[in-house]
Amino acid sequence: MISATLYLTIANIIDSAQLKGVSIVAHIDQMSINLINSEIPSTDLSEMRLERQIIATSSLLDKRHDVYTPQMLGFVFRLQTYIDDNYSTIDDFLGDNNIQVKSIFADISDKVGFPIDPSHIVSPSE
Amino acid sequence: MAISKSNFIVVYIYGNLDSEEFANYYAMSHDMEVVTFETSGSSGTTSSGIYWQVDGQKVGIELSDASEILTSSDFLINVEEPLLAALNSPELVNRSIWGVILGYKMPGGYYYDDDPSGEEKDIIISATSRLSRIKHTFSLKTENKLYNRQVFSRFNKSDAEVLLIVSRIDGPNLQFCKNIVDKAIVLEKQVFANGTFYIDPYSDQNTTGAEAYTELLVDFYNNMLSTLNLKNWVTTFMDPYIDSAIPYIENDSFVWSWLTDRATTSFFQISNAVRVFFYNADYDGGRTIRDENGKRWPFLSLDAGYVATAGSMSNPTIPGFLNPNAFFYALLRGATIGEAFYFSVPHVDWTVSLFGDPLVVCSFPGTGIIDDDSIGEHAVWEMMSKDLAKAASYLYAKERELKEMLYEIVDITTSMSGDDLGIDILDILLAALPFEGILIDDPTYPSVILLHPAYDLWANNQEGVWEGQLKALVNKLFDFPTFRYFSAEAPSRSPTINEYLSDNGFKVSRLLADITSESKPIDDANLLDEGWWQFEFVLEDDDSNFVNYHFILEVSSEEDFSDISITKDSIAIDNWTYEKEKEVFVPMTSNGVSSSYVGRKIRYEREIDALISVDESLERGTVYYFRVTQYNISTLEQYGSRIFSDIIYT
Numbered sequence: 195m196i197s198a199t200l201y202l203t204i205a206n207i208i209d210s211a212q213l214k215g216v217s218i219v220a221h222i223d224q225m226s227i228n229l230i231n232s233e234i235p236s237t238d239l240s241e242m243r244l245e246r247q248i249i250a251t252s253s254l255l256d257k258r259h260d261v262y263t264p265q266m267l268g269f270v271f272r273l274q275t276y277i278d279d280n281y282s283t284i285d286d287f288l289g290d291n292n293i294q295v296k297s298i299f300a301d302i303s304d305k306v307g308f309p310i311d312p313s314h315i316v317s318p319s320e
Numbered sequence: 321m322a323i324s325k326s327n328f329i330v331v332y333i334y335g336n337l338d339s340e341e342f343a344n345y346y347a348m349s350h351d352m353e354v355v356t357f358e359t360s361g362s363s364g365t366t367s368s369g370i371y372w373q374v375d376g377q378k379v380g381i382e383l384s385d386a387s388e389i390l391t392s393s394d395f396l397i398n399v400e401e402p403l404l405a406a407l408n409s410p411e412l413v414n415r416s417i418w419g420v421i422l423g424y425k426m427p428g429g430y431y432y433d434d435d436p437s438g439e440e441k442d443i444i445i446s447a448t449s450r451l452s453r454i455k456h457t458f459s460l461k462t463e464n465k466l467y468n469r470q471v472f473s474r475f476n477k478s479d480a481e482v483l484l485i486v487s488r489i490d491g492p493n494l495q496f497c498k499n500i501v502d503k504a505i506v507l508e509k510q511v512f513a514n515g516t517f518y519i520d521p522y523s524d525q526n527t528t529g530a531e532a533y534t535e536l537l538v539d540f541y542n543n544m545l546s547t548l549n550l551k552n553w554v555t556t557f558m559d560p561y562i563d564s565a566i567p568y569i570e571n572d573s574f575v576w577s578w579l580t581d582r583a584t585t586s587f588f589q590i591s592n593a594v595r596v597f598f599y600n601a602d603y604d605g606g607r608t609i610r611d612e613n614g615k616r617w618p619f620l621s622l623d624a625g626y627v628a629t630a631g632s633m634s635n636p637t638i639p640g641f642l643n644p645n646a647f648f649y650a651l652l653r654g655a656t657i658g659e660a661f662y663f664s665v666p667h668v669d670w671t672v673s674l675f676g677d678p679l680v681v682c683s684f685p686g687t688g689i690i691d692d693d694s695i696g697e698h699a700v701w702e703m704m705s706k707d708l709a710k711a712a713s714y715l716y717a718k719e720r721e722l723k724e725m726l727y728e729i730v731d732i733t734t735s736m737s738g739d740d741l742g743i744d745i746l747d748i749l750l751a752a753l754p755f756e757g758i759l760i761d762d763p764t765y766p767s768v769i770l771l772h773p774a775y776d777l778w779a780n781n782q783e784g785v786w787e788g789q790l791k792a793l794v795n796k797l798f799d800f801p802t803f804r805y806f807s808a809e810a811p812s813r814s815p816t817i818n819e820y821l822s823d824n825g826f827k828v829s830r831l832l833a834d835i836t837s838e839s840k841p842i843d844d845a846n847l848l849d850e851g852w853w854q855f856e857f858v859l860e861d862d863d864s865n866f867v868n869y870h871f872i873l874e875v876s877s878e879e880d881f882s883d884i885s886i887t888k889d890s891i892a893i894d895n896w897t898y899e900k901e902k903e904v905f906v907p908m909t910s911n912g913v914s915s916s917y918v919g920r921k922i923r924y925e926r927e928i929d930a931l932i933s934v935d936e937s938l939e940r941g942t943v944y945y946f947r948v949t950q951y952n953i954s955t956l957e958q959y960g961s962r963i964f965s966d967i968i969y970t
Binding site for chain 2: 200203204207208210211214215217218219221222224225228229231232233234238239240241243244247248250251254255258259263265266268269271272273275276
């Protein structure tokens with residue numbers, strides 16, 4: 195059986211890795227904001243080409259990192275299934291081991307059919 | 321909301337018909353609100369028995385002494401106390417009064433000493449300067465917090481808490497004052513200044529202060545004057561012991577000169593241009609403007625049709641002279657003459673006075689109001705390269721985390737660890753896809769469930785994958801200078817990325833250099849070292865007075881700063897820079913950075929010196945927390961801290 199410590203480590207890594215998607219896309223979008231707010235005329239051909247590429251890259255990174263990818267959903271599904279099969283429920287496992295997971299991990303878990311009781315989720319202020 | 325006529329009052333002597341007529345004339349000319357006292361209604365008498373009343377945007381004060389220069393106690397009793405009472409009346413509090421025009425016959429200043437000698441050495445505090453700080457206790461020669469504002473914003477409500485815009489319209493007779501208003505209205509309709517700018521940067525003074533003021537004027541002449549798009553005429557430097565002077569002026573709109581302190585009306589030849597602002601920096605030009613035979617510049621320039629001028633009631637010292645860069649920096653950004661004056665006068669509660677109409681706005685031919693918010697086109701390239709590098713750094717960190725998770729799962733998958741074998745167990749596992757052959761054969765073991773999906777997750781985020789996701793954008797960004805600067809007028813025609821980086825002193829992250837096409841390698845000299853970092857923040861206004869700031873920076877990998885890895889004080893100045901001009905950073909000095917630079921950026925760059933074993937490099941892909949505390953150099957008072965976080969992107 196996977197240890198509670200390792201489970202929490204994995205859950206936190208998943209949360210952190212998924213959270214990075216927000217920053218990745220935000221920095222690409224910031225490029226666009228800076229370019230628009232610059233002295234470079236929006237009618238300049240090279241500006242338009244760069245702007246188009248920024249938008250295309252932002253869209254790509256959004257799909258691959260900001261939204262939950264099939265690989266991310268698949269991994270969390272397997273992890274929670276393993277706990278569910280071998281321990282009883284996810285909430286029992288978390289409660290018995292006094293574990294609180296972070297909100298993004300909890301949300302992914304919910305998306306793959308394993309909702310987590312709010313009492314086992316770290317509140318935003320913590 | 322920027323200051324407008326609705327924020328002004330005009331002050332007259334209650335009971336003096338000429339003085340009140342001028343107030344009415346000014347108010348009507350500017351379409352200000354004038355109501356009869358019966359329908360308005362704030363009035364009172366001070367404890368010293370001075371009556372005052374508010375009529376719309378007019379304030380009448382029943383002065384017992386209307387001399388041009390009073391004693392300090394008479395000024396307090398006759399002007400300050402009743403005016404403050406009027407400003408605190410419900411009617412004017414509701415109006416948000418940010419500016420005052422001292423009208424015809426209102427006193428122009430007072431002797432600082434109770435028993436003046438009547439000689440030149442007497443300090444005379446100008447009424448406009450003192451009343452600008454009427455909400456504050458008098459403090460001789462106070463540094464003006466609004467002086468030389470580097471990040472421009474129009475005078476606003478918070479500025480009005482610091483000082484009021486106060487100007488004086490006075491002269492030998494009522495018609496003289498009305499003429500000033502008429503000229504202001506002409507300029508208001510004409511909008512553009514169209515005459516010659518006369519400038520005299522040189523003097524016969526050889527003190528350090530005099531050299532500094534000449535340098536300031538020469539700098540203005542070299543760098544800002546041309547942006548006004550006006551014809552100009554400049555005196556010639558002849559000898560350090562000869563005070564160069566402008567012989568006469570014609571078709572003039574501006575004059576900025578210094579020292580030669582007396583003249584005659586013949587100096588002002590015929591002008592078809594609108595005369596906007598005249599300033600001669602001297603020691604007593606503003607002492608009187610009521611003498612119809614006066615030889616001082618403020619009187620002469622107003623008499624010649626200038627809309628506004630400035631002058632000193634007594635010696636302001638050379639560092640107290642107006643700064644032309646600050647004055648025209650403000651005018652170019654849409655400020656009124658009144659705002660421009662108070663952004664360019666170094667001291668208040670002091671001797672320098674503003675004369676004329678403060679509400680006038682002046683535009684310059686062929687120039688729009690300058691927008692300071694737009695980012696320079698080279699600065700934006702560097703900013704975009706940093707943003708892109710930060711995105712790459714998050715991708716790098718994400719892969720590193722998922723790989724770490726894979727290791728954790730590998731460790732529970734095998735009965736042995738990589739450390740035991742002295743090899744990378746993950747490499748073996750990945751080389752042995754699909755794993756099962758070397759895994760413990762137990763269906764309840766987590767490896768059976770977790771290893772495949774963990775591997776898939778990592779594989780979809782590994783280096784080659786995320787670099788591929790960024791490659792097109794990196795190439796487009798690196799190609800941008802080549803395609804953007806293709807014309808012959810460009811500083812460097814169609815520069816390669818390496819030429820562009822060298823020309824601008826930019827460096828890029830190795831994370832990006834590793835992604836770009838192999839045909840366009842970035843020279844090592846143009847790359848930032850791994851672990852290099854720079855922290856940048858904006859100077860905040862932490863004190864109600866003008867102060868010089870230094871900074872304490874603390875860096876921690878912990879959000880709660882339980883473990884601080886780096887602490888730096890900018891008093892040491894090394895590796896600290898500040899944004900002296902927009903997007904131009906210069907090394908910090910021991911004087912720190914003054915209130916004038918509020919809104920500008922401050923930077924600290926990591927220190928590395930092998931000789932003294934200092935290396936402040938931080939770990940790539942890791943988010944650090946930066947806590948910055950501004951403090952007052954003089955008092956060492958520390959203000960509230962600000963906390964930022966950033967990823968190391970190099």
